[in-house]
Amino acid sequence: MSEGEKVRTSGxxxxxxxxxxxxxxxxxxxxxxxxxxPAVYVSVWITLSSSVILFNKHxxxxxxxxxxxxxxxxxxxxxxxxxxxxxRFTTVLDGRKTVKMTGRVYLRAIVPIGLMFSLSxxxxxxxxxxxxxxxxxxxxxxxxxxxLFATWGMGMAPVNYKVLMNVSAIVLGVVIASFGEIQFxxxxxxxxxxxxxxxxxxxxMVQRLLSSAEYKMDPMVSLYYFAPICxxxxxxxxxxxxxxxxxxxxxxxxxxxxxFANAMVAFLLNVSVVxxxxxxxxxxxxxxxxxxxxxxVAASMAIWNTPVTGLQFFGYSIAxxxxxxxxxxxxxxxxxxxxxxxxxxxYGNTHPAQRKFVIxxxxxxxxxxxxxxxxxxxAPDQVDRVKGMLGGATAGNA
Numbered sequence: 561m562s563e564g565e566k567v568r569t570s571g572x573x574x575x576x577x578x579x580x581x582x583x584x585x586x587x588x589x590x591x592x593x594x595x596x597x598p599a600v601y602v603s604v605w606i607t608l609s610s611s612v613i614l615f616n617k618h619x620x621x622x623x624x625x626x627x628x629x630x631x632x633x634x635x636x637x638x639x640x641x642x643x644x645x646x647x648r649f650t651t652v653l654d655g656r657k658t659v660k661m662t663g664r665v666y667l668r669a670i671v672p673i674g675l676m677f678s679l680s681x682x683x684x685x686x687x688x689x690x691x692x693x694x695x696x697x698x699x700x701x702x703x704x705x706x707x708l709f710a711t712w713g714m715g716m717a718p719v720n721y722k723v724l725m726n727v728s729a730i731v732l733g734v735v736i737a738s739f740g741e742i743q744f745x746x747x748x749x750x751x752x753x754x755x756x757x758x759x760x761x762x763x764x765m766v767q768r769l770l771s772s773a774e775y776k777m778d779p780m781v782s783l784y785y786f787a788p789i790c791x792x793x794x795x796x797x798x799x800x801x802x803x804x805x806x807x808x809x810x811x812x813x814x815x816x817x818x819x820f821a822n823a824m825v826a827f828l829l830n831v832s833v834v835x836x837x838x839x840x841x842x843x844x845x846x847x848x849x850x851x852x853x854x855x856x857v858a859a860s861m862a863i864w865n866t867p868v869t870g871l872q873f874f875g876y877s878i879a880x881x882x883x884x885x886x887x888x889x890x891x892x893x894x895x896x897x898x899x900x901x902x903x904x905x906x907y908g909n910t911h912p913a914q915r916k917f918v919i920x921x922x923x924x925x926x927x928x929x930x931x932x933x934x935x936x937x938x939a940p941d942q943v944d945r946v947k948g949m950l951g952g953a954t955a956g957n958a
Contacts, residue, residue, distance in 0.1 A: 598839050605836045606852045608829040613693060613856060614863070615822050620688040622864070625814045627806055628685030629798040631822075632678075636791035638823035639830070643784040656781045666785070669769050674789035676762035682794065683755030690748025693860035694868050697853045698737045699752045701879040704886060705730055706760035714764050729882030736875025742867045779833045850880055 619625045647653040661670075687696055705727045711717045738744065766782070769775050777785070811819070836848075857876070860866040885893065908915040 598844065601832070601835045601839045602844065602848050605829075605832045606848060606855070608825060608832050609852055610856055610859065612826050612829050613696075614859060615825060616685060617688045617693050617860075617864075619814060619818070619822060620685060623814050623818075625810055626689060627798075627802045627810070628689065629682050629794055630802050630806060632681045632685050633791055633794040633798050634819065635823050635826045636678075636681075636787050636794060639783055639787040639827050640791050642827050643780070643787060646780075647784060653780055653784055655778055656784055659775055659777055659781065659785075661785065665775075669765075669775075670785050671789055673762055673765045673769065674786050675793060676758050676765060677786055678790045678793040678797075680755050680758035680762060681790070682797065683751045683758060687748050687752040687755060690745040691752065692743060692864070692866040694857040694866045695737075695741050695743070695872075696752060697856045697860075698734060698872065698876045698879065699749070700756065700853070701730055701876070701883055702734050703756050703760060704883060706756050707763050710757075710760040710764040711767075714761075714768070716764055716768060723886075726886050727882065730879045730886065733875045733877070733879025733882060736878065737872045738875075740869040740871030740875060742869060779830055779837070783830050847884070850884060853880070 616631065619631065620628055625631065643653065647656065691699075708723065708727060712719050738749070770777065857868065861868055904915075
């Protein structure tokens with residue numbers, strides 16, 4: 561064997577015996593991150609969103625803290641304090657460092673958007689003084705229609721009559737529901753209409769601002785910038801309209817812990833939105849919004865004995881169907897429906913007992929909801945007792 565062959569043999573030997581190595585960075589990439597199931601984020605968002613609405617209705621109407629602008633100012637002040645704290649001591653708001661925010665941009669973009677935000681919150685909370693939660697949710701179904709008109713009006717998109725026909729079912733359904741409303745009050749209807757218009761304008765202005773990559777913001781970063789200016793605007797309005805009438809008896813009557821809890825729930829709702837957007841799809845968010853609205857209507861009926869007529873149910877059903885069709889489109893609905901049917905059939909093949917349990921549970925839930933809706937007619941004393949515990953109206957004064 562030549563000297564060259566010896567060198568070559570000794571050089572090949574270690575390679576034959578060497579074990580495969582894994583890069584430490586590759587190991588880190590392959591390690592799965594612990595996370596919750598998307599259903600957890602959906603459930604938390606629905607719970608917090610519904611809680612804020614029911615909480616506000618309870619405070620502003622049944623707890624006699626009839627100062628909606630003061631309450632909105634308190635929410636925004638609390639949000640300002642919390643976002644400033646998170647920005648300084650956590651990494652939750654590090655996204656703000658990528659936003660090229662200047663004084664000129666703040667005055668020309670953030671302040672007008674903040675004004676629309678303030679007006680929508682004020683009008684939205686004023687509505688609780690006059691309308692039921694159920695009817696408010698029915699009226700809110702028209703928000704996508706208002707956003708569409710605002711988009712056309714501000715030149716963000718050309719007028720499309722085909723899309724206009726698609727959203728006409730939403731308007732028709734809400735009109736029918738409004739005719740069926742027993743406790744209709746024009747002033748509350750106008751406040752809600754104003755809140756929807758201001759909110760739609762705000763959303764389109766935000767869309768126009770975020771159309772540039774340098775101003776991309778998640779909901780928490782948006783709250784970081786909008787909350788201070790909105791708190792100041794609402795505070796100035798409250799200073800002239802409501803603060804002179806607020807006494808410590810009003811505050812102590814509600815309770816400082818209750819007001820703190822109310823603001824905390826409102827803030828946590830904004831936090832949950834960040835996770836919901838990151839962990840789910842547009843389909844899930846659309847369906848979750850519809851489900852939340854239906855649950856709120858049912859909760860309003862159960863807690864405060866809100867009367868809802870058959871005509872309202874009919875109109876609201878049309879509005880919800882129109883909303884889902886407008887958000888997803890016919891092709892997507894057929895695609896998702898087919899996928900859902902296949903998944904349900906596969907689930908039945910692999911877990912037949914569990915599928916039967918789900919069907920039985922859904923049937924039982926519908927039955928108990930139906931019986932519960934009939935309770936005021938055959939067990940008014942028990943209904944009054946439960947509503948008294950929940951702080952709602954009794955059957956006699958609803």
